[in-house]
Amino acid sequence: MGKQFLEITEKKEVDAIIACVAAEVAKARAAKTDASVEKVKVAEALGRSVSADVFSALNVPPFDRAIMDGYAVVASDTFYADENNPASLIINGSISAGESPLQRIDKGYCMGISTGAPLPGGANATVKVENTSEYADNVEGKKTKKVKVYKPVAPGENIMLAGSDIKRGERIVRRGTTLTPRETGVLAACGLNEVAVHKKPIVAIISSGNELIAPGEDLEPAKIYDVNSQALSDSVRECGCSPYFLGIARDNIEDISGRLNESLEKGVDVIIISGGTSAGVGDPLPKVIEELGEILVHGVDIKPGKPFIFGTLQGKPFFGLPGNPTSALVTFNLFVAPLLRTISGIPVQNHEKGGGRKEKRIKAKAAQRIFSERGRNEYVLVNLVSAKKPEEASVIAYPILTGSGAITTLAKADGYIFMEKGKEIIEEGEEVYVELLTNLFASKKLYQKIP
């Protein structure tokens, strides 16, 4: 059974409902890997999320290698050597990085060796070149190259044993890791040029409204340009998913249900519609969802975003976001992003997860008194300006008063402050947490100096 229209649900409950659906969907995806996993070239894997633990098929290094330029020796030949009584060894050729030693060495012999070269059989240490001096000597009437060793080495000294860095079978990248240049480097070190990653979920995006036209088209009278399809597509990309734009729907049952069915036929994983979510007469969307699927949430006790809709269509999560661009982005961040990150395999960036650096949350000081509507969970949109202090970084948050309908609000709103029911005033200078609306905030905002 679906909920009554605008039967307001508490935010916490909405989070729980969405988390539950997200977990189901993620589980279902994980079950049929063909739908959720793909192999990609490591060269194209930066930023992708690894779908299974990766293990090394080989030892790193694959052989005992010298880590100093010098001479590969039998350590015991050098014991007790010092400046006055150096050990003297016959040089049996030399070996440099990339070459494989042709012969082994026995006691009394050594081999010139360069950093990274494999240790010849018989040798178990490397003497640094600094602690030696070469000389020519006569051995059985034959001129012979020898080296004096002025310092003893212990077995294993100045060499790196095969597998001492990474053992064959050792786990090198953990499932769920978002690949950075470090992990792609580690994969390369183990000789891998392919890796299994989570497929990007496909998210259908529909804008609804009779007044909307697409950017690039000529502006007709009474029309305005569609903002949300662009802003939401890019927000979807930031969550590691692929947007699939289904165009602008007119505010009538046929057009909307047509596009919803189209996206279901295309096999998308999630559906987002913005606009037409209020329960007014002119808003067919809720009716359509009731027909095609199930409405689990219609109305949340937050501002902006009250008329938010969440439900399922044939098991696919469905989001109905407000038409106001800023409200749409706020509700996207609150409700859609966590679900997308869960099913895309990218860890949820959410301060409730606790720990360390918050990718999308920063501390700031309120620039002025901020008021919230009584008895409302309010998300106050703020513009952030960095107070240029040399050391201790500090950011000032200015509330934006133009309202969630204005595009300038979208342009200015770097993030929002949550004022929970009961919290009605934030004092000037009070420290607040600001949730950023987008990932790419910092680079844009706080470093404006461009060549």
Place this chain on the structure above:
Amino acid sequence: MGKQFLEITEKKEVDAIIACVAAEVAKARAAKTDASVEKVKVAEALGRSVSADVFSALNVPPFDRAIMDGYAVVASDTFYADENNPASLIINGSISAGESPLQRIDKGYCMGISTGAPLPGGANATVKVENTSEYADNVEGKKTKKVKVYKPVAPGENIMLAGSDIKRGERIVRRGTTLTPRETGVLAACGLNEVAVHKKPIVAIISSGNELIAPGEDLEPAKIYDVNSQALSDSVRECGCSPYFLGIARDNIEDISGRLNESLEKGVDVIIISGGTSAGVGDPLPKVIEELGEILVHGVDIKPGKPFIFGTLQGKPFFGLPGNPTSALVTFNLFVAPLLRTISGIPVQNHEKGGGRKEKRIKAKAAQRIFSERGRNEYVLVNLVSAKKPEEASVIAYPILTGSGAITTLAKADGYIFMEKGKEIIEEGEEVYVELLTNLFASKKLYQKIP
């Protein structure tokens, strides 16, 4: 004149030399826009850096629009109206979002109007539907739809005037802005579907070493897999540039100069070689640079990264990084990234820039005593673990002792602590700043819970 080999330069001086070259190159690029600027679809512009201020060609909203459902009225008709003496107006049709009003209204008349619809001529305010009631009346023996208005409205009330959000000619996106979903949304709002962005500089990447083979190939005896070409390519991508991999060079003058000339012919903007930077006999690289261009730096007073090389080849910045993967990444972050960000138009992420959130720098507590080599500027590689405290986020930094040659160091090293010459001990629990090796740290490290 080029510097002597391994005439150690102070880090500060190296920074200055590189910054100076970076500024020159950026200036030169800016001069010939065909080389530095391209138009891209807004739909593909997320994360790109805008090359020139963008101005709106139209008013937003383009017309006076209602921001409430109700009735478009002549405000003066409603003055003095209240519950007992409502104003009474003849309803002259209605208009909804996306429609253009066909006729204007005069005093004594009104028009039903829905949120987002254009205000009809003559009207200068909207009365909320809540403050009205419709009824039928007889006007000159003719049944007529009328509405009672119980509350007065001032001129301009409940409407948004054309251009009150964004004025024609107003700047909507500033030059150098990295586009987020907000900016792409604002561009869409102004009807734009194309935007001019900085072209991605092309960075040639060469790995040098006789022992190296490419991942995916069979491992031959005495060989190891090339790590740096992968790790550096992805680091280059993180700086908003396009890597151009020129393969693995053998340690001889012909092969190296051949690949350098090839990259110059390809017209790359920057060249990075890793490996073969020390001044040893087996290292032809410095000689090659001396021949083809100019060495400005060879040797820095830091560890790791001492044998770092910086110079120019036919005016193109050239970097010679150590072969050790971790040393290569550290020197990349210290010296290459700032230059790449400068010329790619992406603001430099560098704490010296001051202000606000540091994309790549976080505070942490030392897990144990950390020692630095006397009289050395040392970058101590650390592994970060988040101490799971509910509120105040805190991160513990563990020094990594496996050395910059080990791949496990690369795998573990989330970042590094700078211990300046003179600072030889960091106490356990001491607060330190950690520079992250890669951008994507947070999502990987601090949120390991995956479905």
